[in-house]
Amino acid sequence: MKSLNIFIVILALIAGITACDDQLDVTNPNNQTTEGFGDSEAELNEVVIACYSLSRLEGTNARVGYVMDALRGDEIWNSSQQWYLACDNLNGLSDYFMLEWPWRDNYCVVNRTNYVLTRVGEVLEEGSDSYNEIKGQALFLRAQAYYNLATYYQICPVVTNYDEYSDLDKLYASCATQDEVWDQIEADLTEAMNLLPSRDEGGEWAQGRATCGSAAGYLARALMFRHKFSEAYSVLKDIIAGKYGTYELMADYGDNFREGADYENNKESLWEVQFMDYGTGGTNEVWTTTNLNSDATQGHALESNFASQDFGSWGDVAASPWLYNLFKKEKCTDGFLDPRLYWTLVTYEQEYDAVTGNSTAAYPSGDVRSNTVYQTELNEDTWMYSIRSNTAQGGISIAKFTNARNNIYSSFGTGLKCGVNIRLMRYSDVLLRAAECENEIYGPTQTAIDYINEVRRRVALEDLELSDFPTADALFEQIANVERPKEFGCEYGRGTDLIRWGFFYNSDRLQQITEHAYYKLAPTMTIDDPDNPGETKEVVYVNTEELTSATASGSSYSGYYKGHEYFPIWQTHLDNNTNLEGNSANNSTDNSTAFFEKGYTVHPVVDLE
Numbered sequence: 137m138k139s140l141n142i143f144i145v146i147l148a149l150i151a152g153i154t155a156c157d158d159q160l161d162v163t164n165p166n167n168q169t170t171e172g173f174g175d176s177e178a179e180l181n182e183v184v185i186a187c188y189s190l191s192r193l194e195g196t197n198a199r200v201g202y203v204m205d206a207l208r209g210d211e212i213w214n215s216s217q218q219w220y221l222a223c224d225n226l227n228g229l230s231d232y233f234m235l236e237w238p239w240r241d242n243y244c245v246v247n248r249t250n251y252v253l254t255r256v257g258e259v260l261e262e263g264s265d266s267y268n269e270i271k272g273q274a275l276f277l278r279a280q281a282y283y284n285l286a287t288y289y290q291i292c293p294v295v296t297n298y299d300e301y302s303d304l305d306k307l308y309a310s311c312a313t314q315d316e317v318w319d320q321i322e323a324d325l326t327e328a329m330n331l332l333p334s335r336d337e338g339g340e341w342a343q344g345r346a347t348c349g350s351a352a353g354y355l356a357r358a359l360m361f362r363h364k365f366s367e368a369y370s371v372l373k374d375i376i377a378g379k380y381g382t383y384e385l386m387a388d389y390g391d392n393f394r395e396g397a398d399y400e401n402n403k404e405s406l407w408e409v410q411f412m413d414y415g416t417g418g419t420n421e422v423w424t425t426t427n428l429n430s431d432a433t434q435g436h437a438l439e440s441n442f443a444s445q446d447f448g449s450w451g452d453v454a455a456s457p458w459l460y461n462l463f464k465k466e467k468c469t470d471g472f473l474d475p476r477l478y479w480t481l482v483t484y485e486q487e488y489d490a491v492t493g494n495s496t497a498a499y500p501s502g503d504v505r506s507n508t509v510y511q512t513e514l515n516e517d518t519w520m521y522s523i524r525s526n527t528a529q530g531g532i533s534i535a536k537f538t539n540a541r542n543n544i545y546s547s548f549g550t551g552l553k554c555g556v557n558i559r560l561m562r563y564s565d566v567l568l569r570a571a572e573c574e575n576e577i578y579g580p581t582q583t584a585i586d587y588i589n590e591v592r593r594r595v596a597l598e599d600l601e602l603s604d605f606p607t608a609d610a611l612f613e614q615i616a617n618v619e620r621p622k623e624f625g626c627e628y629g630r631g632t633d634l635i636r637w638g639f640f641y642n643s644d645r646l647q648q649i650t651e652h653a654y655y656k657l658a659p660t661m662t663i664d665d666p667d668n669p670g671e672t673k674e675v676v677y678v679n680t681e682e683l684t685s686a687t688a689s690g691s692s693y694s695g696y697y698k699g700h701e702y703f704p705i706w707q708t709h710l711d712n713n714t715n716l717e718g719n720s721a722n723n724s725t726d727n728s729t730a731f732f733e734k735g736y737t738v739h740p741v742v743d744l745e
Contacts, residue, residue, distance in 0.1 A: 174251065174252075174255045174259070175255075175259060176259065177259065177260060177266050177270070180252060180255060180256060180259060180260070180270050181270065183248060183251060183252050184252060184270055184273050184274060186248055187245060187248045187249050187252065187273070187274060187277045188273075188277070188344075188345075188410070189428070190241060190244050190245045190248065190425070191245070191277070191280075191409045191410075192409060192410075192411065192422075192434065192436065193241040193244070193422070193423065193424060193425065194237050194241065194423040194424060195236075195237030195238040195239070195240055195241030195242065195424075196238070196241045196242060196245065196281075196284070196409075197409045197436065197558050197560070198423070198436045198437055198438075198552055199436065199437040199438060199440070199441060199552075200234055200237050200238065201237065201238045201241060201242075201284065202436075202438060202558065202628050203220065203438065203441055203452075203453060204220070204223050204234070204238065204288065204631075204703065205287070205288070205628050205629065205630070205631040205632060206453070206626060206627065206628055206630060206631065207220050207223045207224045207453065207631070207692070208223070208226065208630070208631025208632075208634065208635075208701065209630030209631045209633075209634060210456060210458065210630070210634070210649040210652035210653040210692070210693075211455060211456055211458075211459045211621060211625050211626055211630055211652075212453050212454060212455055212456060212459075212534065212626055213453065213454060213456055213531070213653060213655045213692050214452060214453060214692075215451060215452065215453055215454035215529045215530070215531035215655070216450065216451055216452040216453075216529065217529060217657070218452070219234075219441075219450065219452045220234070220452055220453065222234075223703065224692050225692060225694075225695045225696070226692070226693065226695070226696045226697065226700040226701060227695045227696060227697045227700055228700070228703070228704060228721075229704065229707075230704035230705065230706060230707040230710070230718070230721075230722050231706075231707045231708075232704070232706075235703055235704055235705070235706040236706040236708065236709070237424075238284060238285070238288050238289075238703075239285065239288075239289060239292075239705065239706060239709060240424075241424070241425070242281040242282075242284045242285050243281070243285075244425050245277055245278065245280075245281035246278055246281050246282065246295060247295075247298070247301075249274040249275070249277050249278035249281070250278070250295065250296060250297065250298040251298045252270060252271070252274040253271065253274050253275065253278070253296070253298070254297060254298035254299055255298075256270050256271045256274070268331040268332065268333075269331075269332065269333065269341075271327075271331055272327075272328045272331030272332035272346070272348075272351070273328075273332065273345060273346050275324045275325070275327050275328035275331070275351075276324070276325065276328040276332070276346040276350060276351050276354070277346065278296075278324055279320075279321050279324035279325045279328065279351075279354065279358075280354060282294070282317060282320055282321050282324070283321050283354065283357070283358060285317070286314070286317045286318060286321065286361075287361070287631075287632045287635070288702065288703050289702060289703060289705055289719055290314055290702040290719040290720055290721075290727075291311040291312065291313065291314050291317065291717070291719050292311055292312065292317060292705075293309035293310060293311055293312060293715075293716070294309075294312040294316060294317055294320050295307075295309055296320070308713045308714075308715050309713075309715060310715040310716065310717065311716055311717050311719075315362075318358060318361065318362055321358045322355065322358050322359065325351045325352075325354050325355040325358060326351075326355060328346070328348070328351035329348050329351035329352050329355060329371075329380070330348070331348075332346060332347050332348040332350075332351060333347060333348065334347055334348050334349055334380050334381030334382075335347045335349055335381040335382070335383075336381050336382055337381075343401050344401055344408075344410045346407065347380070347381060347406075348380045348381065349375060349380040349381040349383065349406050350406050350407040350561070351380075352371050352374065352375050352379075352380045352406075353375065353406040353407065353561045353565070353566060354407070354561065355368075355371055356368045356371045356372050356375070356566070356569055357561075357569075359371070360569060360572070360573070360636065361632070361635075361636045362734075363576075363636070363734075363735075363736050365572075365573045365576040365577055366573075366577060368569070368573055369570065369573035369574065369577060372566055372569055372570040372573060373570065375406075375563075375566050376566060376567070376570060382403065383403060383404065383406065383563040383566070384403050384404065384563060385404055385563055385564060385567075385590070385591070385594045386402055386403065386404045386594075387594070388499070388504070389475055389476055389479055389594060389595055390475070390478070390479045390504065390541065391404075392404060392405070392479075392559050392562060393479050393535070393536050393537060393541070393556060393559075394542055394556065395411075395413050395414065395539070395542065395544075395554075395555040395556040395557065396413060400557040401557070403563075404559075404562050404563045404564065405559050405561075405562060405563075406561040406562065406563065406565075406566070407559075407560050407561045408557045408558060408559040408560055408561075409436075409557060409558045409560060410557055411434055411435050411436050411554070411555045411556065411557055411558070412433070412434035412435060412555050413555040414435065414539065414544060414545065414548075414553060414554060414555040415553075415555075416555070417432060417433040417434035417435060417555075418430070418431030418432050418433055418434070419431055419433065420432050420433065421433055421551050421552040422434075422552065423552070432552075433551070433552045433553055434552075434555075435551075435552045435553040435554050435555050436537070436552060436554050436556075436558065437550070437551055437552050437553070437554070438537045438538065438554060438558070439537065439538040439539065439540075439548060439553070439554035439556075440548075440550040440551060440553075440554075441453050442533065442534035442535075442536065442537065442538050442626070443482075443510075443533055443534070443538045443540055443548075444482065444533040444540075447509075447510045447512075447540075447546075447547045447548065448547045448548045448549055448550060449533070449548075449550065450550055451531075451533070453531075453534065454529075454530075454531025454532050454533060454534070454655075455480070455481050455531070455532040455533075455534055455625070455626055456652060456653055456654070456655065457532070457654065457655070457656075457679060457680055457681060457682055457683055458651070458652040458653070458654065458682065458683075459480075459481070459621060459625050459626070459652075460477075460481060460483065460532055460680050461680070461682045462618065462621060462622060463476065463477035463480070463481075463622060463625075464477070466597060468496070468497045468498055468595065468596040468597060469497045469596050469597070469598060470496055470497040470596065472487055472491060472496055472497065472498070473485060473487060474498075474595055474597065474622065475498045475499070475505065475595050475596075476595055476622055476623065476625070478505045478535070478541065479535055479536065479541060480534070480535055480536055480622075480625045480626055481532050481533070481534060481535055481625075481626075482509055482519075482532070482533040482534070482535045482540050482541075483519065483532060483678075483680070484507055484514045484515065484516050484519035484520070485507070486516070488505045488506050488507045489506070489507055491503040491505055492504075492505060492506045496596075497596035498595055498596040507519075508543055509540050509541070509543075510539070510540055510543065510545065510546050510547060510548075511543050511545070511546040512546065517663070519678070520661075520677050520678050521661060521663060521675040521676065521677040521678070529657050529658050529676070530656065530657070530658055530659055530676045530677060530678050530679055531655070531678065531679075532678055532680065534626045536625075536626050536627060537554065537556050537558055538554060538556065539554065539556065542556075558628075560628065564591050564594075564623050564624075565623075565624070565629075567587045567588070567590055567591050568587065568588065568591060568615060568619055568620055568623065570584075570587045571584040571585075571587035571588045571611075571615055571619075572584075572612070572615050574587065575608050575611045575612060575615070576608070576612075579607070579608040579611075580602060580605045580606070580607065580608055580610070580611040581602070582602050584611060585599075585600050585601070585602050585605075585611075588600055588614070588615070588619055591619065591623060592619075600614070607742075608739075609739045609740055609742050610742045610744065612739045612742075613739070613741070613742040613744055614744060616633070616637060616739075617648075617652075618744070620633070631701075634649060634701070635701050635702075637738065637739070638728075638731055638736060638737070638738035639738070640696075640698075640701040640727070640728075641727065641728035641731050641732070641738060642728075642738040644740065644741045645738060645741060646693065646696075648741055649693060650691045650693040650694065651684075651685075651691070653691045653692035653693055654683035654684070654685070654687075654688035654690070654691050655679075655683070655688060655689060655690060655691070655692070656679040656683060656687070656688055656689050657689040657690070658676050659676065659677055659679045660674045660675065660676055660677065661674070661675060661677045662674055663675055697721075697724050698720075698724060698725065698726040698727070698728075699719075699720030699721050699723065699724050699725040699726060699727055700720075700721045700724070701721075701727070702719055702720055702721045702727075703721055704718070704719065704721040704722045705718055705719055705721075705722055710722070
């Protein structure tokens with residue numbers, strides 16, 4: 137299926153060397169240490185594969201490490217009101233157990249990549265293809281780990297030399313400043329971008345691996361976090377021009393959310409995490425580094441959080457009614473719904489019954505949309521009070537990175553089983569970021585509009601007109617609160633965007649996202665009781681109506697504490713390493729002063745209607 141998966145769990149790195157007597161000194165190849173490993177190109181390649189494997193842990197992308205950022209956004213909410221509640225409400229204390237996992241697992245990536253980067257120059261000739269490929273991949277994976285740490289925890293120790301681990305003072309390092317962490321990220325990505333081959337040059341080797349295009353895309357993201365729009369724009373334009381490989385939008389938006397070789401690692405993907413197709417992996421669930429083994433399922437658990445409990449999910453998160461209604465407000469050129477609604481959320485729509493198999497503007501060769509979910513035919517009533525995110529609270533379940541729309545099975549068990557690769561950066565992100573940079577530097581221009589329209593045409597929406605956006609503030613509003621939510625709804629990255637845009641540091645913007653994140657707990661409706669003819673019963677139903685402060689049960693931001701747009705560093709880490717200091721969430725410190733002192737600005741809210 138994917139070129140990396142046949143290797144990715146063979147390593148549970150390093151045990152010990154057994155020495156025999158002087159007359160026969162044999163090294164057991166299955167019982168090695170770091171001192172006796174990594175002395176050849178083949179062994180370094182194995183360690184690189186072991187680094188990739190850590191992208192599939194609980195705290196990186198297999199579940200919590202992905203969902204926590206999405207919950208910071210205004211597009212989803214904690215519908216179970218249990219598992220992720222402190223993350224969703226952005227007021228959690230430092231003893232909240234879940235805070236450990238992204239820190240722990242991303243530092244596992246840092247540690248392994250540091251091993252590679254410390255040894256590669258001793259083993260391979262600098263400038264050789266193998267040297268560039270191995271070092272470039274390790275630099276990218278380390279940068280991605282630090283990117284996750286920086287966007288989740290604001291500050292963290294920056295450790296780059298594996299040989300220093302024997303020095304406890306350096307191993308138990310203090311936190312670097314936020315800018316120092318981002319400096320390291322930018323340096324690693326810049327070097328990786330210049331070392332790695334493109335997806336075109338890499339051919340089969342590049343399938344599932346980091347390439348110069350992956351590094352360039354993440355470098356643009358890192359630069360934009362610190363409002364380095366000119367530098368980021370230069371990188372983005374080079375990606376668009378093909379300097380780092382050939383990228384383009386898939387004709388079918390949904391191909392970015394299917395599993396299988398025909399869809400994964402496609403021409404739109406700059407970087408994605410590899411998972412085995414459903415049922416093709418092993419039987420053991422590897423959540424952490426403590427139980428790495430060769431019989432891992434090699435799947436993820438996003439489906440167990442995003443999907444409906446009626447099909448086997450935990451039902452922990454659901455989409456906001458705001459996002460659903462945003463999709464409904466604008467139709468395709470033929471009057472049908474934006475197909476991104478279908479691939480983002482699980483809802484019953486009457487028109488899906490009419491379009492299935494027929495030519496539409498979004499699907500000229502035959503529309504794939506239907507009201508079949510997990511091989512179950514929905515109707516308006518059964519979906520409204522049964523096929524929902526959580527049976528206790530209601531909520532719109534999420535289709536992305538699940539097989540709800542792919543219909544390859546009728547139900548599933550919770551855990552690390554879903555095989556849909558998680559696309560962490562797509563070419564549409566490059567285009568919309570280029571539009572944002574163009575607008576930040578030059579104001580609204582036709583060039584910015586053209587970037588946006590390329591994304592819109594894929595789903596058969598009308599082109600935007602430059603004349604409709606007289607100011608940079610107006611076009612920013614369109615990008616931030618229309619184009620990006622509809623293209624990337626319920627995906628990783630929205631929480632980070634809200635931070636870099638300063639939405640937590642401006643009262644009008646904070647009020648705006650508070651309204652976006654309104655939810656309604658356990659709304660009830662009366663229906664005919666199918667088990668008792670002539671009688672009725674009350675059931676919890678899915679709320680799709682736009683909510684106000686008067687009609688909502690609450691908002692994800694109602695309990696927001698200043699500084700908690702980042703997550704607290706886990707208290708046990710602070711206790712174990714007294715050199716660490718707490719971040720703004722640990723101390724409930726307002727970050728707005730530091731944001732504005734750097735010269736950053738927040739676009740005022742613009743009413744586009």
